[in-house]
Amino acid sequence: xxxxxxxxxxxxxxxxxxxxxxxxxxxxxxxxxxxxxxxxxxxxxxxxxxxxxxxxxxxxxxxxxxxxxxxxxxxxxxxxxxxxxxxxxxxxxxxxxxxxxxxxxxxxxxxxxxxxxxxxxxxxxxxxxxxxxxxxxxxxxxxxxxxxxxxxxxxxxxxxxxxxxxxxxxxxxxxxxxxxxxxxxxxxxxxxxxxxxxxxxxxxxxxxxxxxxxxxxxxxxxxxxxxxxxxxxxxxxxxxxxxxxxxxxxxxxxxxxxxxxxxxxxxxxxxxxxxxxxxxxxxxxxxxxxxxxxxxxxxxxxxxxxxxxxxxxxxxxxxxxxxxxxxxxxxxxxxxxxxxxxxxxxxxxxxxxxxxxxxxxxxxxxxxxxxxxxxxxxxxxxxx
Numbered sequence: 001x002x003x004x005x006x007x008x009x010x011x012x013x014x015x016x017x018x019x020x021x022x023x024x025x026x027x028x029x030x031x032x033x034x035x036x037x038x039x040x041x042x043x044x045x046x047x048x049x050x051x052x053x054x055x056x057x058x059x060x061x062x063x064x065x066x067x068x069x070x071x072x073x074x075x076x077x078x079x080x081x082x083x084x085x086x087x088x089x090x091x092x093x094x095x096x097x098x099x100x101x102x103x104x105x106x107x108x109x110x111x112x113x114x115x116x117x118x119x120x121x122x123x124x125x126x127x128x129x130x131x132x133x134x135x136x137x138x139x140x141x142x143x144x145x146x147x148x149x150x151x152x153x154x155x156x157x158x159x160x161x162x163x164x165x166x167x168x169x170x171x172x173x174x175x176x177x178x179x180x181x182x183x184x185x186x187x188x189x190x191x192x193x194x195x196x197x198x199x200x201x202x203x204x205x206x207x208x209x210x211x212x213x214x215x216x217x218x219x220x221x222x223x224x225x226x227x228x229x230x231x232x233x234x235x236x237x238x239x240x241x242x243x244x245x246x247x248x249x250x251x252x253x254x255x256x257x258x259x260x261x262x263x264x265x266x267x268x269x270x271x272x273x274x275x276x277x278x279x280x281x282x283x284x285x286x287x288x289x290x291x292x293x294x295x296x297x298x299x300x301x302x303x304x305x306x307x308x309x310x311x312x313x314x315x316x317x318x319x320x321x322x323x324x325x326x327x328x329x330x331x332x333x334x335x336x337x338x339x340x341x342x343x344x345x346x347x348x349x350x351x352x353x354x355x356x357x358x359x360x361x362x363x364x365x366x367x368x369x370x371x372x373x374x375x376x377x378x379x380x381x382x383x384x
Contacts, residue, residue, distance in 0.1 A: 074327035095249030119364035162295035168267030271329025
């Protein structure tokens, strides 16, 4: 058997299985590249991932779809929801908010739930792409226990359009066994990409963080849309591009395999990588960078809104949310969940940095999502 013209070796099957278990690829992708019969047989016997029988669940239907980020959910959470409701959850993985926006604007995304970042919600609301949420259908969501520092952008004009998943930062993950020079800033990141880590560095396929981090390395603001500052960031990115290993927002496989030694990295990935490969360290740029909060929202054209509300309410349940947070490594916004987390999580400075480390960071600004200048810089960088 072959997949994408490559033999399906035992090693490749194991790699695809690990990508599925980390949430890097969807269930559909996993079944397609490994073969439906083989995957179902092996998973049913070895992992129990697909072992729960589905059954009709009244007005919830039998399937739904969520669009989210790589390595962001415990597949066991969705399997437990399926066992509870009979609704199978298809996971679609994206690498940028621009991809999500384009998909929704094109119509008929097929998503029932998706995971936008804080700075995008006002744009989705203005474009009429998301529903105002009916909080009566989310009894497990508790606004009073949410940290408003991270969650306020889910409400617009007193109406709630999104509820928080978790918050985090965008920092630098690097393999300390390979890179011996200090890594403390975005300036270090771009300098090392052209020297000690030549050919081993990854940047996101995502304009906000890639352009933003280049701006910070040059001493500018993370959210700048000034033409002269963007021109300098473009110059730096094009200069560094020949030295990169890849432009990809799903960087865990390459870091784990040591094909890449350093990458732009979100909190949850940093925690997962350091947990499994301790020589991979995670640092925040002392010169600045991003702090973010991701949310759950329901598209206006969601085909199965009852199931979307059912899954969302399930995810808001503290004893479910705590398992998700332990698995994905991103910090919680909910004090109820915080109280349930083990000390080794709450004391982990990758997950919960000290205030001094957070101070230089900026939340993404709404204007960056649709700014043509930033979009053009990213397009030219990728095509250079």
